[in-house]
Amino acid sequence: MNSLAKCASPTRWARWLALAAAAALLVSACGGGGSDNAADDCEPGETDGDLAFYNWADYIDEELLLAFEEETGVSIDYTVYESNEQMLSQVESEAAIYDLVVPSDYMVALMIEEELLLPLNYDALPNFSNIDDAWDNPPFDPEHRYHVAYQWGTTGIGMTYDALDAIGGESSWAVIFDADTAAQVPGGISMLDDAPEAVSAALKYLGYSITETIESGNEDAIREAGALLKATNDRLVKYDSVTYGDDLVNGEVDVAHGWSGGFAQAFFETDAYETHVYTIPVEGGVRWVDTMAIPHNADNVCSAHAMINYLLDAENGAALTNYTYYGSPNEAATPFILDEILEDPGIYPPPDVYERLELIPQMGDLGLIVQDMLTEAKS
Numbered sequence: 001m002n003s004l005a006k007c008a009s010p011t012r013w014a015r016w017l018a019l020a021a022a023a024a025l026l027v028s029a030c031g032g033g034g035s036d037n038a039a040d041d042c043e044p045g046e047t048d049g050d051l052a053f054y055n056w057a058d059y060i061d062e063e064l065l066l067a068f069e070e071e072t073g074v075s076i077d078y079t080v081y082e083s084n085e086q087m088l089s090q091v092e093s094e095a096a097i098y099d100l101v102v103p104s105d106y107m108v109a110l111m112i113e114e115e116l117l118l119p120l121n122y123d124a125l126p127n128f129s130n131i132d133d134a135w136d137n138p139p140f141d142p143e144h145r146y147h148v149a150y151q152w153g154t155t156g157i158g159m160t161y162d163a164l165d166a167i168g169g170e171s172s173w174a175v176i177f178d179a180d181t182a183a184q185v186p187g188g189i190s191m192l193d194d195a196p197e198a199v200s201a202a203l204k205y206l207g208y209s210i211t212e213t214i215e216s217g218n219e220d221a222i223r224e225a226g227a228l229l230k231a232t233n234d235r236l237v238k239y240d241s242v243t244y245g246d247d248l249v250n251g252e253v254d255v256a257h258g259w260s261g262g263f264a265q266a267f268f269e270t271d272a273y274e275t276h277v278y279t280i281p282v283e284g285g286v287r288w289v290d291t292m293a294i295p296h297n298a299d300n301v302c303s304a305h306a307m308i309n310y311l312l313d314a315e316n317g318a319a320l321t322n323y324t325y326y327g328s329p330n331e332a333a334t335p336f337i338l339d340e341i342l343e344d345p346g347i348y349p350p351p352d353v354y355e356r357l358e359l360i361p362q363m364g365d366l367g368l369i370v371q372d373m374l375t376e377a378k379s
Contacts, residue, residue: 164279
């Protein structure tokens, strides 16, 4: 455990120990996801083989991976995906076996439901005490058995200031979904190639709550959002979940639907803050947290715990955020995070903006319909 973790308040430390004990009892009672409950015997920092790490594209500083390899002697087989659904398909099919994955909030709930995740051994994760209270026991994993928060952020619209001025100076989903408003934009428009995100954006423009729509099983609202996506398709340059930030600063588009850190990273690398801005539309947007989790069939469970604990270290957690430009759930990392990140309202939104954001719930039976809506819109 690093020095900052040792300085946690007695109340917080006691609460964490209670959580760890409860998690251990639950794992013991309910059984683990791997053979012989391998996670139970892992010690802090212990490794049991090379690590197959499956993560989002451009979502970790390679120096952190190299440092972990040098410190532990473990080799990392690092591969990337572009959507939660792509990751889920790979884990379900067992086309490859992964030791560590990074699912988003709603995907954690689905993977728990499908028994695809291994309960964590918190005794092997002493740096878990560094996680901010705000991320304790979230609705997608209420007993906090299967995940640890990795990075968090929001989904909104990046655009040039010229485009923002052209639509009246206030960000709105209308710049994508309303033909007359979109026609005022001097350049092209792109959207994320991600069905839950695309449908959620359309729902917000139509005036629906994402949470209420999904939790109530409102299929009609989902199909209405799908019809809006289809009507929008012809004026889009592309659907893209990887290069949207670069496309914006390079001038391929003037408006892009995307994730906060992707824009912040692109703006920083090209010194584009004077010409480009990331916004949360007036109608609201999505907030999310990506997590670290271990697939039920992982080969090297202790190595996975060692990597999770390594990334939960205060300085390593800060290095992660200083690379990704997303928000950190690691409270102990805060003193080491760049001021330009901590002070950026696009990364850490003020309270009045934060209130307009919603998590995407686990979609259950609506999930396939949501996926179909994007597929049909692009066809």
